[in-house]
Amino acid sequence: xxxxxxxxxxxxxxxxxxxxxxxxxxxxxxxxxxxxxxxxxxxxxxxxxxxxxxxxxxxxxxxxxxxxxxxxxxxxxxxxxxxxxxxxxxxxxxxxxxxxxxxxxxxxxxxxxxxxxxxxxxxxxxxxxxxxxxxxxxxxxxxxxxxxxxxxxxxxxxxxxxxxxxxxxxxxxxxxxxxxxxxxxxxxxxxxxxxxxxxxxxxxxxxxxxxxxxxxxxxxxxxxxxxxxxxxxxxxxxxxxxxxxxxxxxxxxxxxxxxxxxxxxxxxxxxxxxxxxxxxxxxxxxxxxxxxxxxxxxxxxxxxxxxxxxxxxxxxxxxxxxxxxxxxxxxxxxxxxxxxxxxxxxxxxxxxxxxxxxxxxxxxxxxxxxxxxxxxxxxxxxxxxxxxxxxxxxxxxxxxxxxxxxxxxxxxxxxxxxxxxxxxxxxxxxxxxxxxxxxxxxxxxxxxxxxxxxxxxxxxxxxxxxxxxxxxxxxxxxxxxxxx
Amino acid sequence: xxxxxxxxxxxxxxxxxxxxxxxxxxxxxxxxxxxxxxxxxxxxxxxxxxxxxxxxxxxxxxxxxxxxxxxxxxxxxxxxxxxxxxxxxxxxxxxxxxxxxxxxxxxxxxxxxxxxxxxxxxxxxxxxxxxxxxxxxxxxxxxxxxxxxxxxxxxxxxxxxxxxxxxxxxxxxxxxxxxxxxxxxxxxxxxxxxxxxxxxxxxxxxxxxxxxxxxxxxxxxxxxxxxxxxxxxxxxxxxxxxxxxxxxxxxxxxxxxxxxxxxxxxxxxxxxxxxxxxxxxxxxxxxxxxxxxxxxxxxxxxxxxxxxxxxxxxxxxxxxxxxxxxxxxxxxxxxxxxxxxxxxxxxxxxxxxxxxxxxxxxxxxxxxxxxxxxxxxxxxxxxxxxxxxxxxxxxxxxxxxxxxxxxxxxxxxxxxxxxxxxxxxxxxxxxxxxxxxxxxxxxxxxxxxxxxxxxxxxxxxxxxxxxxxxxxxxxxxxxxxxxx
Numbered sequence: 001x002x003x004x005x006x007x008x009x010x011x012x013x014x015x016x017x018x019x020x021x022x023x024x025x026x027x028x029x030x031x032x033x034x035x036x037x038x039x040x041x042x043x044x045x046x047x048x049x050x051x052x053x054x055x056x057x058x059x060x061x062x063x064x065x066x067x068x069x070x071x072x073x074x075x076x077x078x079x080x081x082x083x084x085x086x087x088x089x090x091x092x093x094x095x096x097x098x099x100x101x102x103x104x105x106x107x108x109x110x111x112x113x114x115x116x117x118x119x120x121x122x123x124x125x126x127x128x129x130x131x132x133x134x135x136x137x138x139x140x141x142x143x144x145x146x147x148x149x150x151x152x153x154x155x156x157x158x159x160x161x162x163x164x165x166x167x168x169x170x171x172x173x174x175x176x177x178x179x180x181x182x183x184x185x186x187x188x189x190x191x192x193x194x195x196x197x198x199x200x201x202x203x204x205x206x207x208x209x210x211x212x213x214x215x216x217x218x219x220x221x222x223x224x225x226x227x228x229x230x231x232x233x234x235x236x237x238x239x240x241x242x243x244x245x246x247x248x249x250x251x252x253x254x255x256x257x258x259x260x261x262x263x264x265x266x267x268x269x270x271x272x273x274x275x276x277x278x279x280x281x282x283x284x285x286x287x288x289x290x291x292x293x294x295x296x297x298x299x300x301x302x303x304x305x306x307x308x309x310x311x312x313x314x315x316x317x318x319x320x321x322x323x324x325x326x327x328x329x330x331x332x333x334x335x336x337x338x339x340x341x342x343x344x345x346x347x348x349x350x351x352x353x354x355x356x357x358x359x360x361x362x363x364x365x366x367x368x369x370x371x372x373x374x375x376x377x378x379x380x381x382x383x384x385x386x387x388x389x390x391x392x393x394x395x396x397x398x399x400x401x402x403x404x405x406x407x408x409x410x411x412x413x414x415x416x417x418x419x420x421x422x423x424x425x426x427x428x429x430x431x432x433x434x435x436x437x438x439x440x441x442x443x444x445x446x447x448x449x450x451x452x453x454x455x456x457x458x459x460x461x462x463x464x465x466x467x468x469x470x471x472x473x474x475x476x477x478x479x480x481x482x483x484x
Numbered sequence: 485x486x487x488x489x490x491x492x493x494x495x496x497x498x499x500x501x502x503x504x505x506x507x508x509x510x511x512x513x514x515x516x517x518x519x520x521x522x523x524x525x526x527x528x529x530x531x532x533x534x535x536x537x538x539x540x541x542x543x544x545x546x547x548x549x550x551x552x553x554x555x556x557x558x559x560x561x562x563x564x565x566x567x568x569x570x571x572x573x574x575x576x577x578x579x580x581x582x583x584x585x586x587x588x589x590x591x592x593x594x595x596x597x598x599x600x601x602x603x604x605x606x607x608x609x610x611x612x613x614x615x616x617x618x619x620x621x622x623x624x625x626x627x628x629x630x631x632x633x634x635x636x637x638x639x640x641x642x643x644x645x646x647x648x649x650x651x652x653x654x655x656x657x658x659x660x661x662x663x664x665x666x667x668x669x670x671x672x673x674x675x676x677x678x679x680x681x682x683x684x685x686x687x688x689x690x691x692x693x694x695x696x697x698x699x700x701x702x703x704x705x706x707x708x709x710x711x712x713x714x715x716x717x718x719x720x721x722x723x724x725x726x727x728x729x730x731x732x733x734x735x736x737x738x739x740x741x742x743x744x745x746x747x748x749x750x751x752x753x754x755x756x757x758x759x760x761x762x763x764x765x766x767x768x769x770x771x772x773x774x775x776x777x778x779x780x781x782x783x784x785x786x787x788x789x790x791x792x793x794x795x796x797x798x799x800x801x802x803x804x805x806x807x808x809x810x811x812x813x814x815x816x817x818x819x820x821x822x823x824x825x826x827x828x829x830x831x832x833x834x835x836x837x838x839x840x841x842x843x844x845x846x847x848x849x850x851x852x853x854x855x856x857x858x859x860x861x862x863x864x865x866x867x868x869x870x871x872x873x874x875x876x877x878x879x880x881x882x883x884x885x886x887x888x889x890x891x892x893x894x895x896x897x898x899x900x901x902x903x904x905x906x907x908x909x910x911x912x913x914x915x916x917x918x919x920x921x922x923x924x925x926x927x928x929x930x931x932x933x934x935x936x937x938x939x940x941x942x943x944x945x946x947x948x949x950x951x952x953x954x955x956x957x958x959x960x961x962x963x964x965x966x967x968x
């Protein structure tokens with residue numbers, strides 16, 4: 001393949017084209033045969049597996065248990081909660097035939113599992129001793145997409161969905177916040193994202209929820225991405241499905257439920273948070289290969305450096321570093337360097353005959369930030385495991401700092417409409433707003449920006465609405481931005 | 485709940501009723517709202533997760549990579565391989581509507597993924613350098629079931645499906661055998677089953693395969709269960725989907741492909757291999773809790789033993805033992821003992837005030853085999869972690885020995901029809917058979933027994949067919965048995 005076919009469109013030229021170039025050329029995904037469907041290839045799936053393992057550990061550590069519920073849901077279930085069906089009806093896939101016959105009642109493929117899990121919770125909960133019921137499911141869900149986009153909006157995606165039932169509203173809200181904290185920790189500690197946790201405005205709530213919370217990171221084109229949401233359902237689903245427990249006085253009380261989900265969408269968020277014009281940049285915590293070693297030299301020299309590379313890889317793997325040796329004989333070192341840069345590997349080691357003679361390897365970082373580009377650096381092979389563990393830790397925090405700085409540089413506190421328009425054209429605006437749906441709709445129509453969240457950390461503040469001048473709602477500034 | 489409601493039907497009285505009692509009362513599963521669907525509850529799902537983790541490690545260690553392919557497959561794909569469509573057509577779920585509109589082409593929910601993965605392999609493979617392509621997917625699949633049975637036959641089940649492509653038939657057959665070995669190791673080492681690896685006769689092959697291999701364990705009612713199968717497809721799917729590579733002479737050559745799957749069915753096999761009239765018996769490698777500690781005593785004494793139980797649990801967990809303390813205040817110790825026996829926990833520790841004063845705990849094994857029942861045994865708390873690690877190892881191998889002995893005791897080498905009929909009524913028959921489909925059908929009609937496999941380890945042998953007297957085929961004896 002010629003060099004120019006492999007290079008990606010610059011972000012500044014066309015961010016959407018850059019994104020597509022990266023996901024296909026790095027072999028993260030491929031298009032499936034059905035409109036809007038996505039094949040996750042091994043390199044992309046490994047990122048998801050690493051993310052999944054981390055989320056799963058945190059979910060179990062907070063007392064939740066995994067379970068599995070059926071893919072197919074009777075159509076009538078979806079209709080029991082009025083807002084829920086209104087929100088999801090346009091996105092449903094419907095099964096009408098099975099085993100060669102037409103079904104008596106059509107079945108829908110789960111777009112989310114509140115209804116079927118609600119039905120089972122009603123069966124399993126009878127007394128306060130059964131509460132809280134803390135469940136989680138890893139599953140595929142399907143929602144019809146008119147304008148699909150790999151990882152971000154596909155007709156099928158993979159996720160976890162937490163579903164819990166509690167005796168009191170306070171317990172359920174505490175759970176909603178616990179899940180939000182969990183997502184925030186995953187996003188910051190593992191994905192190195194600069195996410196802002198906050199509450200959604202009523203217009204942006206989950207269909208059927210009383211309150212919805214979100215974590216929102218900023219992508220490198222200044223847009224926001226909803227990266228994980230948690231919902232307090234109040235008693236809406238409990239009433240629709242009869243999820244009750246015997247209260248102290250012996251009467252049946254409705255449970256308070258929650259749900260929360262994080263999906264393969266995070267992989268898209270990762271790409272758009274850290275990537276650059278060379279391609280992907282992966283945080284070490286989620287990189288399939290954290291270090292790639294490229295042995296250099298032909299013939300006998302090549303055999304020698306390859307065997308040294310394999311030996312070094314074993315030493316690095318023993319230190320817990322995911323290491324790969326690129327020994328493809330038909331490709332030049334230069335091609336390999338570009339290839340692994342495009343595929344976002346944090347650290348590359350070059351191992352030529354001279355390096356080997358000197359007992360060193362040439363280390364190249366995928367990215368430097370906040371300090372002059374250090375170029376390549378010779379490191380002693382003997383000390384490589386310890387040095388690289390430290391390098392990877394530093395790389396991970398460097399990416400977080402870079403994401404925080406980028407977000408902060410593109411977030412503006414605004415008090416006038418022209419300032420607002422300018423801010424959301426390239427990033428986020430922190431603004432006061434009246435909370436009226438009509439005013440929110442006007443803002444969206446003129447700028448495509450929407451309220452991303454009411455940040456949990458925001459200071460109390462009141463004043464005139466950025467758009468219409470009426471008194472502000474929410475008691476603090478909202479984040480407005482364009483979004484995915 | 486009264487005691488009699490909790491006890492299970494004896495196996496000897498009604499094995500199917502025993503099975504149902506166990507899966508529901510041990511809270512492994514619940515019935516879903518759609519016919520044939522299954523909800524896997526946390527206790528059952530944890531068994532699956534432990535099995536899954538073990539299989540996944542082995543799959544990765546043998547060089548396979550995980551990926552994910554779409555759930556929905558264009559109906560036309562299923563029709564490209566003639567035998568494949570004939571085999572699966574009666575079991576398909578069909579999606580006709582999405583996003584509120586009728587689809588141009590109906591989509592089927594994957595019953596298995598050879599077709600969609602074949603389509604992608606064709607796209608990804610161009611030269612011999614792309615071979616072998618070694619993929620695996622963890623996924624849900626759906627097959628319409630007229631007579632559903634929890635874990636064994638449900639409309640939806642969870643599994644892994646390996647799919648690989650190779651340059652030569654020899655490479656593909658080696659892969660088919662490697663996967664069979666992998667399954668055999670999982671079944672024997674982890675599930676403590678006495679599986680027999682062998683080849684399927686033509687009538688029992690996977691739809692579209694040239695050769696199918698299987699591992700077959702014997703259940704405690706003498707029936708066989710197909711616990712994992714591996715398939716050599718020859719070039720059938722490669723021809724149907726255009727999976728080719730540029731050969732040395734530059735011409736396009738067809739690849740040789742394989743597929744292999746192991747599913748949640750294994751959990752059913754586990755239950756029917758080890759369970760008894762008290763309920764489940766779980767091999768330690770797959771037990772959600774390997775040890776349950778029941779603190780005994782009321783009031784202050786109860787507080788003391790509970791706190792000692794929690795301390796002991798921490799010590800056991802540090803030694804890698806999955807431990808649970810049953811501190812439910814409203815239940816009696818006797819109830820708890822029965823409950824955890826029914827739920828199959830390998831080892832129970834009782835901790836009363838006198839035990840505590842003596843620095844010991846009373847250990848009870850779920851099952852003894854091949855030696856007199858040791859009853860309860862006092863063990864020193866200080867030494868418990870080391871002792872219990874050894875006990876669990878012994879418990880695991882005891883279960884394997886018990887399964888092997890049971891299978892061997894119920895397997896008979898037969899050379900006459902009356903012997904055959906008697907053998908398959910309670911177990912397996914090792915018999916010579918002519919290989920004629922009509923004769924096989926007659927055997928099935930009269931005894932419900934089918935050829936389970938041609939055991940890999942069988943000695944060469946020829947003679948008259950057990951049923952019709954014609955010369956035998958296959959060059960060795962087959963295992964015949966009734967099956968799930």
